[in-house]
Amino acid sequence: MKLINLKWQQLILSLGCLLLMIACKSFYPTTNPNTKLLKVATDPTFIPFEIQRASGNLEGFDIDLINAIAKVAGFAVQFESLPFDGMISTLQAKRVDAAISGITITTERLKTIAFSRPYFKAGLAITVREDNQNIKDFNSLKGKKIAVQIGSTGADFAKTIPNAKISTFNSGPEFFQDLLNGNVDAVVSDAFATLYAIKNGKLQGIRVVADLLTQEYYGIATPKDSPYLDAINEGIATLLSNGTYKQIYLKWFNLDPPQLPDSWALGIEKRQRGRSSLILNFKF
Ligand code: GLN
Numbered sequence: 001m002k003l004i005n006l007k008w009q010q011l012i013l014s015l016g017c018l019l020l021m022i023a024c025k026s027f028y029p030t031t032n033p034n035t036k037l038l039k040v041a042t043d044p045t046f047i048p049f050e051i052q053r054a055s056g057n058l059e060g061f062d063i064d065l066i067n068a069i070a071k072v073a074g075f076a077v078q079f080e081s082l083p084f085d086g087m088i089s090t091l092q093a094k095r096v097d098a099a100i101s102g103i104t105i106t107t108e109r110l111k112t113i114a115f116s117r118p119y120f121k122a123g124l125a126i127t128v129r130e131d132n133q134n135i136k137d138f139n140s141l142k143g144k145k146i147a148v149q150i151g152s153t154g155a156d157f158a159k160t161i162p163n164a165k166i167s168t169f170n171s172g173p174e175f176f177q178d179l180l181n182g183n184v185d186a187v188v189s190d191a192f193a194t195l196y197a198i199k200n201g202k203l204q205g206i207r208v209v210a211d212l213l214t215q216e217y218y219g220i221a222t223p224k225d226s227p228y229l230d231a232i233n234e235g236i237a238t239l240l241s242n243g244t245y246k247q248i249y250l251k252w253f254n255l256d257p258p259q260l261p262d263s264w265a266l267g268i269e270k271r272q273r274g275r276s277s278l279i280l281n282f283k284f
Helices: 002-027 061-073 084-092 153-158 174-181 191-200 229-241 244-253
Strands: 036-042 075-081 113-115 120-122 124-129 145-149 165-169 186-190 206-208 214-218 221-223
Touching (some): 036 084, 174 186, 229 244
Antiparallel strands (some): 113 221
């Protein structure tokens, strides 16, 4: 009788332990030793794609997206803040597993790193002081004083403008002050981030020229031959088809998202002329 009692006690005890383990696992899923910790670089000055709150928390379109990808792909994300200019070389040196920071897919960058399928449709815009009616396209930028962010596609573009005098800045938002002060004639930078900065940063006296200079797509960047790229691509595909992508897009831009190409090769930056419906529909 005593022996049977002991067995029951053991059984109940084991069952109790098992239940406790299951409960712990569902409360703390990241303690799962099989969860891969993905080191992701980001530059939290590219608002609203990445924003560093006073509390230190990271937020933004890119942050929501990579967290959602991690959820479906079974990764845990560890963010590392880096200046945008150092992002490509950090990936190349494999010091991080990936980077998400509104990084445009370009032929030049594809020589040293890899990209996921495009996750955001973007483009470069010209920003001028409100009263400036002369600058409206590539040709009218010739010989002008132009501000750009160092290491960005805007900086590369500005180099192709004949006789332009280029000032470089470490992070995007800094150059608007120079434009307002009259130190430069125009800024060449990513349209969405610029429109967002003007509206939400309450910058008065500057405006975005509606004709974009380029068509660009952002991709999640990884070192070449990354073992995580397939899972990241599958994650993006899942979020596009299950409505999560649309939800995140609406949250940050209050717009329906446009169609995206399904491979990086179809999303390489190119010059373009003409009005962008994205910009005209802008209301966030
Ligand atoms: N999209 C631009 C680029 O890739 C700028 C990105 C950024 O400033 N974070 O160069």
